[in-house]
Amino acid sequence: MGKTLAEKVWEAHIVRRGEGHEPDLLYIDLHLVHEVTSPQAFEGLRLAGRPVRRPDLTLATEDHNVPTTGIDLPIADPVSRTQVDTLRKNCEEFGIRLHPMGDAEQGIVHVVGPQLGLTQPGTTVVCGDSHTSTHGAFGALAFGIGTSEVEHVLATQTLPLKPFKTMAINIEGTLRPGVTSKDVILAVIAKIGTGGGQGYVLEYRGEAIRKLSMEARMTVCNMSIEAGARAGMIAPDETTFAYLKGRPHAPEGADWDAAVEYWQTLRTDDDATFDAEVTLDADELTPFVTWGTNPGQGLPLGERVPDPAEIADEGERFAAEKALAYMGLTPGTPLREVSVDTVFLGSCTNGRIEDLRAAAEVLKGRKVAADVRMLVVPGSMKVRKQAESEGLHEVFTAAGAEWRSAGCSMCLGMNPDQLTPGERSASTSNRNFEGRQGKGGRTHLVSPLVAAATAVRGTLSSPEDLS
């Protein structure tokens, strides 16, 4: 019987096959590290007197705790400063390449890996970070892992992993103009729920997926974890190869040719079967926004805030009531009338150059509404540099937005970029949990196009709403 893409990559990495209910031991090709989930792992190595097994397959960057202004100054917050200093000391001691704040390659771990050409088809990629699923866009099997697993990978370059189930997410048809991969993934999560992917590796397939750029594919795979999935993947194709070619760590010459030949085999066989399958029609999708406090609580922008009384399932009804109370929203309000205080364009979901280009296109010649603040935070310093070479930063600042340095920024409240209690944002990030962007902050997840249009109108909007 044929194999799925995920099964092929898994099989190619088994160091030791588990017997009975034992997990398989898998070889790890790339281990990405950041300041939040690594300190105890390094401490564990130190206590056991172990070195890092493959420093050459390990790469660290500073992202979560870094400020995005005044990056030449010492970090003011003591907790953040300690995290970053600890990462620096650990990387020095264990011989790991680190891209620190201010470095030309610094940025969010999931932006940096692909940008350097380290994330490649058919590889296994891990990081102590749930959004490691992003790298699956290249046909890599990419998992978020916990801190004890980080230690295991540092020490052995392997990881015991339990078998998974496979789910095909078919996005058939063609996306309409103005509908982005962010809208696709928000619609998928709204459909299958935040637990719908539990135990599965998702494979995104279908015409609409094949037509997406690498950056847009990363946005989709990034949020697999928000559907509860272990990972998300897309089969590598010409788009993937074109993105990788010439990147600093991509193979060259004969190695490139051999790599492409292998990568071309990395597709689900026609006679392979998935454990589950979900299909969405791309032609029917419109810009999507979340109204609640989990990424599955989303609706098309043209809809109204839902009325919990109309939700049949008791659990979902309670969840909706609680979410609306936190979000300060009244059932029946058109989503387009919900006004925001802040717009955040950035994160590992939508902080890449294409996202910035898309938003700049909307903001060009327009102004951010007077009572709205907009933060534009490139996902990496490379993205920042590229954007500046294209003059995008001038479009943002002329519109009245703030142009920042790279980091996770307002995606989560671990650095100075935060919402104040009750403040409402339209955010291109991936999580809208209570307090995610700062205590009491209210988050609506949106695409970069919706973020930009919302900044101009001051209420949740798509570019179509701008005259």
Ligand SMILES: CC(C)[C@H](C(=O)O)[C@@H](O)C(=O)O
């Ligand atoms: C801090 C880190 C462990 C966390 C994650 O695992 O994803 C963060 O990146 C997030 O997005 O919530």
Ligand code: SF4
């Ligand atoms: S940008 Fe957000 S989602 Fe991505 S790694 Fe940073 S905190 Fe996590």
